[in-house]
Amino acid sequence: MQTIIGTDVQVAASILQQGQLVAIPTETVYGLATNALDTKAVVQIFEAKNRPRFNPLIIHVGSIAAIAQYAMMSDLALTLANALMPGAFTLLLPKLPIVPDLVTAGSPKVAVRIPDHALTLQLLQQLPFPLAAPSANVFGYVSPTTAKHVYDGLCGRIPYILDGGACSVGVESTIIEVINDEVLVHRVGGVSIEAIEAVIGKRVQLRATTTHQPQAPGQLKSHYATNTPLIRGDVNALLPEFADKKVAIIGLNTFYKDLPKAQQYLLSANGSLVEAAQHLFNIMRQLDGKGYDVIIAEVFPDEGLGKAINDRLERAQVLHK
Numbered sequence: 001m002q003t004i005i006g007t008d009v010q011v012a013a014s015i016l017q018q019g020q021l022v023a024i025p026t027e028t029v030y031g032l033a034t035n036a037l038d039t040k041a042v043v044q045i046f047e048a049k050n051r052p053r054f055n056p057l058i059i060h061v062g063s064i065a066a067i068a069q070y071a072m073m074s075d076l077a078l079t080l081a082n083a084l085m086p087g088a089f090t091l092l093l094p095k096l097p098i099v100p101d102l103v104t105a106g107s108p109k110v111a112v113r114i115p116d117h118a119l120t121l122q123l124l125q126q127l128p129f130p131l132a133a134p135s136a137n138v139f140g141y142v143s144p145t146t147a148k149h150v151y152d153g154l155c156g157r158i159p160y161i162l163d164g165g166a167c168s169v170g171v172e173s174t175i176i177e178v179i180n181d182e183v184l185v186h187r188v189g190g191v192s193i194e195a196i197e198a199v200i201g202k203r204v205q206l207r208a209t210t211t212h213q214p215q216a217p218g219q220l221k222s223h224y225a226t227n228t229p230l231i232r233g234d235v236n237a238l239l240p241e242f243a244d245k246k247v248a249i250i251g252l253n254t255f256y257k258d259l260p261k262a263q264q265y266l267l268s269a270n271g272s273l274v275e276a277a278q279h280l281f282n283i284m285r286q287l288d289g290k291g292y293d294v295i296i297a298e299v300f301p302d303e304g305l306g307k308a309i310n311d312r313l314e315r316a317q318v319l320h321k
């Protein structure tokens, strides 16, 4: 199959109407989209990505009004939707029967989001169905933040990539669920915990991390992982351990004196965590092609988008010792 990269919303819409796959731009990462109500179409997503079927998909809609067609919203969920949608924010809600079990992996809850990207909003507003879309990467690899990243992973497996430029947020959406008037965060992401707490006027609960430490290397595939082994921690303490290796560093804005600057990749010259999140996946992908033995990543400040950056880097770690 030939994979075309283009900017034509009409072409994307007509391919989706035929029950096929289109990679779509969002402000977080690119998604691999298809008609969420058509199980034959949804099956192709799992096949194209090599994604296990027990892993449910987020559905994307064009307006808050549209959410009510697919899920039930409590008052607090609606308040959050009004404040944070469109945006890098996903609500896990009780689903209505119209949403196929394949999309939710059999769960009675469906994850819904409104992406904040002009091209994709235009697309969603003209389609008579929602789009199921996971990140448009091969399962386990780093999420794509440009059309080229999507092409690198899925070329030949999908007919069309709608090119909406580089993603402005750069990490996936924050996933939350409202339970008895409490907000439970399932995945930290592009909308900060602080922003959610400002809307609800109280603290959220963070779900315990789902990162599994494999018993032996290779037993469990990690997420967001580069092919080059990545380790996260105190860079100055780790560098001597890898003295005989070709090492790259991912940091925020300060060079380390014990390694040539050319091997250090800083995510934001002025120390902005928003900008750092924007660049993270692109830098991880770039580094992967440069023949390093190991990538050492700093621990970023645990605030704002730093939480999402730390989460993704932690999940990218593989056992390498």
Ligand code: TXA
Residues within 6 Å of the ligand: 026, 028, 029, 030, 031, 032, 055, 056, 057, 058, 088, 090, 092, 104, 107, 109, 110, 111, 113, 115, 133, 134, 135, 136, 171, 172, 173, 174, 175
């Ligand atoms: O920013 C994003 O959220 C991007 C863009 C494309 O929208 N999407 C994304 O999708 O990151 P994905 O599939 O790579 O990650 C979605 C996460 C998965 O960990 C999945 O298990 C969880 O959301 N999820 C989806 N539906 C769920 C459900 N019904 N119950 C529990 N978890 C769910």
Ligand code: MG
Residues within 6 Å of the ligand: 134, 135, 143
């Ligand atoms: Mg993903």
